[in-house]
Amino acid sequence: MAAISRAEVAHLAHLARLAVTDEELDTFAGQLDVILQSVARVGEVAADDIPPTSHSVPLTNVLREDVVQPCLPREDVLAGAPDVAEDRFRVPRILDEEE
Amino acid sequence: MSASTAAAARYEPVIGLEVHVELGTRTKMFCGCPTVFGAEPNTQVCPVCLGLPGSLPVANKAAIEATIRIGLALNCQIASWCRFARKNYFYPDMPKNFQISQYDEPLCTDGWLDIDVDGEVVRVGIERVHLEEDTGKTLHVGGATGRIHGATESLVDYNRAGIPLVEIVTKPVPGTGALAPVVARAYVAQLRELVRSLGVSDVRMEQGSMRCDVNTSLHRPDEPWGTRTETKNVNSLRSVERAVRAEMARQARVLAAGGTVTQETRHFHEDTGDTTSGRSKETATDYRYFPEPDLVPLAPDPQWVQTLRAGLPEPPRTRHRQLQVHWGLSDLDMQAIVNAGAVELIEATVAAGATPDAARKWWLQELSRQANEAGVELTALEVSPVSVAELQRLVDDGKLTDKLARTVLAGVVAGEGTPVEVMAARGLEVVSDEAALGAAVDAAIAANPEVAQRIRDGKVAAAGVLVGAVLRSTGGQADAKAVRELVLARLC
Numbered sequence: 328m329a330a331i332s333r334a335e336v337a338h339l340a341h342l343a344r345l346a347v348t349d350e351e352l353d354t355f356a357g358q359l360d361v362i363l364q365s366v367a368r369v370g371e372v373a374a375d376d377i378p379p380t381s382h383s384v385p386l387t388n389v390l391r392e393d394v395v396q397p398c399l400p401r402e403d404v405l406a407g408a409p410d411v412a413e414d415r416f417r418v419p420r421i422l423d424e425e426e
Numbered sequence: 427m428s429a430s431t432a433a434a435a436r437y438e439p440v441i442g443l444e445v446h447v448e449l450g451t452r453t454k455m456f457c458g459c460p461t462v463f464g465a466e467p468n469t470q471v472c473p474v475c476l477g478l479p480g481s482l483p484v485a486n487k488a489a490i491e492a493t494i495r496i497g498l499a500l501n502c503q504i505a506s507w508c509r510f511a512r513k514n515y516f517y518p519d520m521p522k523n524f525q526i527s528q529y530d531e532p533l534c535t536d537g538w539l540d541i542d543v544d545g546e547v548v549r550v551g552i553e554r555v556h557l558e559e560d561t562g563k564t565l566h567v568g569g570a571t572g573r574i575h576g577a578t579e580s581l582v583d584y585n586r587a588g589i590p591l592v593e594i595v596t597k598p599v600p601g602t603g604a605l606a607p608v609v610a611r612a613y614v615a616q617l618r619e620l621v622r623s624l625g626v627s628d629v630r631m632e633q634g635s636m637r638c639d640v641n642t643s644l645h646r647p648d649e650p651w652g653t654r655t656e657t658k659n660v661n662s663l664r665s666v667e668r669a670v671r672a673e674m675a676r677q678a679r680v681l682a683a684g685g686t687v688t689q690e691t692r693h694f695h696e697d698t699g700d701t702t703s704g705r706s707k708e709t710a711t712d713y714r715y716f717p718e719p720d721l722v723p724l725a726p727d728p729q730w731v732q733t734l735r736a737g738l739p740e741p742p743r744t745r746h747r748q749l750q751v752h753w754g755l756s757d758l759d760m761q762a763i764v765n766a767g768a769v770e771l772i773e774a775t776v777a778a779g780a781t782p783d784a785a786r787k788w789w790l791q792e793l794s795r796q797a798n799e800a801g802v803e804l805t806a807l808e809v810s811p812v813s814v815a816e817l818q819r820l821v822d823d824g825k826l827t828d829k830l831a832r833t834v835l836a837g838v839v840a841g842e843g844t845p846v847e848v849m850a851a852r853g854l855e856v857v858s859d860e861a862a863l864g865a866a867v868d869a870a871i872a873a874n875p876e877v878a879q880r881i882r883d884g885k886v887a888a889a890g891v892l893v894g895a896v897l898r899s900t901g902g903q904a905d906a907k908a909v910r911e912l913v914l915a916r917l918c
Contacts, residue, residue: 342712344516381509381717387725393451393488396458396472404468404476404584414467415565415581418518 330363331356430671433678434604437644440651441599441606441670443613447592448560448635449492450627454588455559456483456526456721463633467583475559475588477522482720485510489557489590490533491734492626494726496592497534497555498735499620505533507725510557510718518582519561529715532556533724539620540743542761543612544605550613551597562587592627598641598651606642607670612765614638614666619742619769631661632806638666640694642673644681652677653687657701659694662803663767669694672701696801742769749773753782762790768804774811784818785811792832796839809838817845827905830854857904863896866904867912870895881917889913 333356340347340355347355373379398404401414410417433439454461457474473481494504511529537552563586568578594617602609618629618636629636638661643654655677660669672694677687691704746769750760753776763772768789775785789804793814797804817835820826826834826849837848849855857863870892871878880888889910896909 342514342516342714382719382722384722386722387507388727389484389722390487390490391458391484393453393486394458395453395460398459398470398472399476401466401468404471407476407478412567412581413565415583416468416518416521418580418582420566420568420579421517 329356329360330367331359428671429675429678430607431604433644433674434606436646437652437674437678437681438600438647439602439606439670439674440643440645440654441602441610442641442654443596443610443666444639444641444656445594445614445617446560446637446639447496447594447621447627447629449489449590449592450625450635451486451488451492451590453486455486455489455557455590456588457481459588461589463635465585468585470585471587475521475584477520483526485721485724486590490724490726492590492624493533493555493557493592494731494734495624495626495738496594496621497537498731499624499738499741500534500537500539500552500555500594502534502537502552502555504726504731505531505535505724506728507531507723508533509723510721511715512718513558514714515712518580519564520587521562521584525559525561526718526721527558527715528556533726539613539617541609541612541616542743542757542764543609545757545761548599548602548609548612550599550609553595553597555592555594558591558593560586560589560591600651606674607667608765610640610670611663611667612761615663615765615767616742618663618767619746619764623739623742623745625739631663632803634661637661640666640669640673642670642677643687644674644677652681653689655687655690655692655701657692657694658704662696663765664798664803665694665696668699669701672699676701753786755782755786759786759790766790766794766804771804771811775814778812778815780815780818784821785814788814788818788835792835793839796836807839808841809835813838813845820845820849824905825849825855827856827902829902830856854903857900863900863904863909863912866896866899867892867909867916869899871913871916878917881913886914886918889917 333352336352336356336359337347340352405411405414405416408416451461453459454475457472459470459472459475462470474483497504508528508531510526511531512524513527513529514524516523532554534555535553537555539550539552540547541550562582562584565581565583566579567581596613599609618631621627621629621636627635631637640657640660641654642657643652645652655673657669657673660666673692680687692701693704694701746760746764749769750757755763763769763786766789771789772782772785775789776782793807793809794804797807800807817826817831817838820834821828821831834845834848834852834854837843837852838845842848842851857866874892874895877888877891881892892913893906893909896913897904897906
């Protein structure tokens with residue numbers, strides 16, 4: 328049985344607002360399935376004495392003091408914006424499909 | 427009977443509150459950008475809070491400490507080990523396309539806050555206190571009103587993106603019946619006092635540094651809890667109470683008509699006091715939370731937590747009780763002050779020379795009425811504690827009657843100046859000039875010979891007619907008691 332369904336891939340594409348064609352859905356579902364099945368094999372060797380690992384380094388509490396650092400100049404900040412108006416990032420209205 | 431009270435007669439409400447508090451740290455949660463309110467758009471951002479490739483977040487120690495202190499003040503357990511989580515969603519208020527938050531491992535869990543409501547103590551359970559980053563500010567343009575409805579595009583300012591934000595979530599609060607709206611308000615008011623006492627946030631609801639979501643459900647007394655709605659945009663104490671009232675009334679109408687309540691996000695509208703259906707909420711699985719790989723786990727040392735606990739200030743409730751004794755107020759009067767968010771206002775007014783009772787009276791009666799009419803919070807009125815104390819001094823000195831003082835106060839609120847200035851500009855000072863007042867009394871006696879005769883004959887109660895005449899002829903600027911004495915002195 329496939330580790331991920333075509334419908335799940337379509338749902339994920341929607342959450343990321345990616346337009347995916349029917350052919351692409353078939354392709355990605357197949358590719359993601361291979362990846363997930365491979366990763367699932369890791370689970371086969373997991374035992375009670377092996378805790379789930381989220382970080383590869385044995386560190387905790389890496390914190391910084393509350394001290395102000397220089398920011399980026401605004402022209403550099405907005406240089407990466409798709410469009411600019413009133414010194415702000417200008418983007419299409421979101422949520423239209425949910426109204 | 428209000429609609430929410432009628433709803434509580436048939437259904438049991440269960441409420442829950444999610445309160446977001448923006449911390450007052452100098453820098454953001456995961457980078458060194460400053461957090462000054464009202465700065466020019468996009469001037470307090472850097473590669474980390476913009477989510478530029480290659481940038482890495484590092485947690486702010488002051489924000490972690492502030493969150494632990496809030497948790498300790500709310501009687502929570504502090505996690506010995508926890509992680510941040512990535513909350514993925516597609517919306518331009520976070521440039522990274524995800525928000526760093528906490529999911530199944532909050533920093534603080536399982537506490538409580540005792541609040542005073544209507545002469546009773548209600549213990550509100552705290553489910554969790556966790557730390558996340560605030561989002562950017564989105565301005566919707568192209569529509570008529572700046573709201574998202576009808577807008578064609580959005581303009582985003584990321585100055586706020588990344589400011590540390592603490593989320594405080596209550597356990598469901600059942601059993602408060604018709605008092606549910608008042609309990610909700612009292613909880614937020616008293617939580618605000620608590621957070622303020624810790625000095626970790628300015629908790630200004632009108633500036634958005636404290637924001638509320640209100641969960642409400644109704645169920646029949648013998649049935650399981652009902653489906654809840656989550657009302658957003660509830661950003662004043664007054665609105666918290668109104669939003670719960672509105673949802674109780676609305677859900678009762680739906681249930682009474684045989685319908686079912688839909689689990690959804692709703693928006694509260696300040697102008698109408700109603701809620702409307704909002705966007706459908708993505709489910710938790712749609713957020714695809716996973717442990718934040720760019721931040722190592724937090725493991726607060728018990729010694730560190732102990733030090734923070736030892737440094738907690740006296741709880742506001744204790745301080746309020748001391749103030750209450752000091753001020754000589756009843757339990758109900760003091761609770762009304764706390765739940766109106768007026769403790770500091772009264773304190774400052776008393777410090778400026780007013781008696782506690784006079785300060786309470788002006789703020790909780792006349793000024794609360796004016797704030798209500800204007801649809802704003804008490805603290806948003808353009809009147810200072812010093813002005814209120816000055817006004818009371820004018821009353822005490824006999825320069826203003828209570829009635830004139832209310833008129834002067836309205837002038838102060840309207841921005842016409844200090845009480846003394848408004849009194850002078852509008853010519854509202856009590857006519858205390860004995861000669862002028864005596865002439866007005868003589869004129870009233872001359873104009874009402876029959877009444878005067880009755881008073882001479884011993885019908886002292888008839889003096890009211892002459893007092894009224896004098897008050898009218900002086901434009902309400904004479905003190906009724908003084909006029910009455912003058913009338914009686916002349917006729918008896």
